[in-house]
Amino acid sequence: MDTAYPREDPRAPTPRAADGVAHTALTLGSPRPPPRDHLIWSVFSTLYLNLCCLGFLALAYSIKARDQKVAGDLEEARRLGSKAKCYNILATMWALVPPLLLLALVVTGALHLSRLARDSAAFFSTKFDDSDYD
Numbered sequence: 001m002d003t004a005y006p007r008e009d010p011r012a013p014t015p016r017a018a019d020g021v022a023h024t025a026l027t028l029g030s031p032r033p034p035p036r037d038h039l040i041w042s043v044f045s046t047l048y049l050n051l052c053c054l055g056f057l058a059l060a061y062s063i064k065a066r067d068q069k070v071a072g073d074l075e076e077a078r079r080l081g082s083k084a085k086c087y088n089i090l091a092t093m094w095a096l097v098p099p100l101l102l103l104a105l106v107v108t109g110a111l112h113l114s115r116l117a118r119d120s121a122a123f124f125s126t127k128f129d130d131s132d133y134d
Contacts, residue, residue, distance in 0.1 A: 055087075
C-alpha cells in the first residue's frame with residue numbers, strides 16, 4: 001500500500017447545494033510555515049557538544065521530524081521538531097555554561113590571589129623596632 005502522501009477519504013460525502021451541484025469551500029488564511037526539524041544543529045550537537053547524549057537524542061528527534069514531514073503529518077513533525085530544538089538547547093547550554101563558569105572562577109581566583117599577594121608584600125616589608133617586642 002502506497003502511503004507516500006496523505007489521501008482524502010473516498011467515502012466522505014461532498015457538500016451539495018439544493019440544485020444538486022457539488023460545491024467546495026476553501027478556508028483561506030495565512031499558511032503556516034513548514035515545520036523545522038533542526039537537523040544541522042542536531043548533527044553539530046551530536047558531534048561537538050554531546051554531553052549526556054543530549055545531542056544524540058536531538059538527532060533522533062530531528063530525523064523523526066523530517067520523516068513525519070515527508071509523510072505529510074505536519075503536526076507530528078512540529079511536535080518532534082520542537083523536542084529536537086529543546087534537546088539542542090539543553091546540549092548547547094550544558095556544553096557552554098561549565099567552561100564559562102570555570103573561566104569566571106579562574107579570573108576571580110587570579111584577582112583574589114593578586115590582591116592577597118599585594119597585601120602580604122606590604123606586610124613583609126614592614127620594619128619592626130626592638131621596642132615593639134617589649
